Amino acid sequence: MTMPETIHGSCVVVGEAGLLIRGASGAGKSTFARDILLHAGREGRFCRLVSDDRTRIAPRHGRLVASPVHPLAGCIEVRGIGIVRQPFEQAAVIRLVIDLCEHSSRYPDPQDATIVLCGVVLPRVFSQSGALFADIVLGRLSGVCDTVVTL
Structure with a gap:
């Protein structure tokens, strides 16, 4: 049985879909979470918001559930301002993992389209840190960006 773990990442929920945003320190996880919201x-x-900076993830009935780490629940960092409080959800079922990175491939490898976290297979997308990407992620949640075109 896979145990819960705490990871360096942020999580937001849109509709019923949790988005887990991962990346190195300073990659823009909090900024991206705020942009999605x-x-x-x-x-x-x-x-x-579900969590910012530290996220607890645990497998439950074949799904990955994210929750905030206390005492950070309801807090999000705003660069240049500091930590601010805002309404938050206690948990979300993760439907998509977004990995922020310095350099993303122009055309990602098919094997990078999923990732296994706590034994749960999840769809994954990469975004270059600082890229304007919220509309693409929201489109993917709506099913309008799920088809890969082969030329």
Whole structure:
């Protein structure tokens, strides 16, 4: 049985889909989480912070569930301002992992399209740190960006 673990990452929930955002320190996880929340909110979708910087992940019935690490629950870092409090959810089922990196491939390898966390296979996308990517992620949640075109 795979045990819960705490990872360096942020999580937001959009509708019923949890998005786990991972990356190195300073990669922009908090900024990306805030960008997702802003875009989803403007579209009228339910969206809320689950965790920032530290996220607890655990397998439950074949799904990966993310939750905040206390005492960080309800806190998110805003670069240049500091830590701010905001409404948050206690847990979310992860539906997509977003890995922020310095350099992403122009065309990712098919084997990189999924990742196994705590024994659960999840879809994954890469984004270059600082890239404007929230609309693509939200489109993927809506099913409009799930098809890979082969030329």
